[in-house]
Amino acid sequence: MEAFQDHYDDAVAHCYGCGRNNEHGHQIKTCWEGEETVTRFTPEPYHTAIPGFVYGGLIASLVDCHSTGSAAAAMYRQQNRELGSQPPMRFVTGSLHVDYLKPTPLDGALELRGRIVEIKGRKVVVETDVIACGEVTARGRVVAVQMPADFGGAKAA
Numbered sequence: 350m351e352a353f354q355d356h357y358d359d360a361v362a363h364c365y366g367c368g369r370n371n372e373h374g375h376q377i378k379t380c381w382e383g384e385e386t387v388t389r390f391t392p393e394p395y396h397t398a399i400p401g402f403v404y405g406g407l408i409a410s411l412v413d414c415h416s417t418g419s420a421a422a423a424m425y426r427q428q429n430r431e432l433g434s435q436p437p438m439r440f441v442t443g444s445l446h447v448d449y450l451k452p453t454p455l456d457g458a459l460e461l462r463g464r465i466v467e468i469k470g471r472k473v474v475v476e477t478d479v480i481a482c483g484e485v486t487a488r489g490r491v492v493a494v495q496m497p498a499d500f501g502g503a504k505a506a
C-alpha cells in the first residue's frame with residue numbers, strides 16, 4: 350500500500366523524519382487503517398537513551414512526522430480528494446507535545462497509531478499513541494498547520 354509520504358513532491362521530500370529522498374533520515378511511512386493512521390518503525394541500537402530503551406528525541410521525531418503526514422491525509426480525506434491530487438496540501442508542525450508514560454524498550458518495531466481530533470480551517474490536531482511490545486509507552490499531541498505558500502520565504506510545492 351502506498352504511504353502518505355510517497356505522494357510528497359520530490360522537491361519537498363527531504364524532511365529528516367519523513368522525506369523519502371533523505372538518505373540520512375528516518376523515511377517513515379504512514380497509512381490509514383480505518384479511522385487511524387499507522388506508522389511502523391524499527392529503532393536501531395544507536396537510537397539508545399538508557400541502555401535497552403529508546404531515545405526520547407527519536408520518539409518525538411516519529412510522532413512529529415507521523416502527525417504532519419496524518420494531518421495532510423485527513424485534510425485530503427475530508428475534502429474527498431485523492432492523495433497526490435493538485436494542488437498539494439502539506440502540513441508543518443505548529444506544536445509538538447509528547448508525554449513519556451513509561452520507558453520504551455529498544456526491542457523491535459514501534460507502532461504509532463494516530464487519531465484525528467480536530468480539523469478547523471488550516472489546522473489539524475492529531476493524537477498519537479506510541480506502542481512498544483504491546484504497550485503504550487508515549488502519547489503525542491500535534492497541532493499541524495497547512496503550510497503557507499510563502500513558508501520560510503520558500504515556494505510551496
Ligand SMILES: CCCCCCCCCCCC(=O)SCCNC(=O)CCNC(=O)[C@H](O)C(C)(C)COP(=O)(O)OP(=O)(O)OC[C@H]1O[C@@H](n2cnc3c(N)ncnc32)[C@H](O)[C@@H]1OP(=O)(O)O
Pocket residue numbers: 357361364366367413414417439440441442443444469470471472492494495496497500501503504505506
Ligand atoms: C517545503 C516543505 C514541504 C513540507 C512537506 C513535508 C512536511 C514535513 C513536515 C515535518 C514536520 C516539521 O518538522 S515542520 C518544521 C517545524 N515547524 C516549523 O518550522 C513551523 C514554523 N511555524 C510557522 O511557520 C507558523 O507558526 C505556522 C505555519 C505553524 C503557523 O502560522 P500561520 O500560518 O500564521 O497560522 P496561524 O493563522 O497563526 O494559525 C492557524 C491555526 O493554527 C493554530 N496554531 C498555530 N501555531 C500553533 C501553536 N504553536 N500551538 C497551537 N496552535 C497553533 C492557530 O491557533 C490557528 O488555529 P485556530 O485559531 O484557527 O483554531
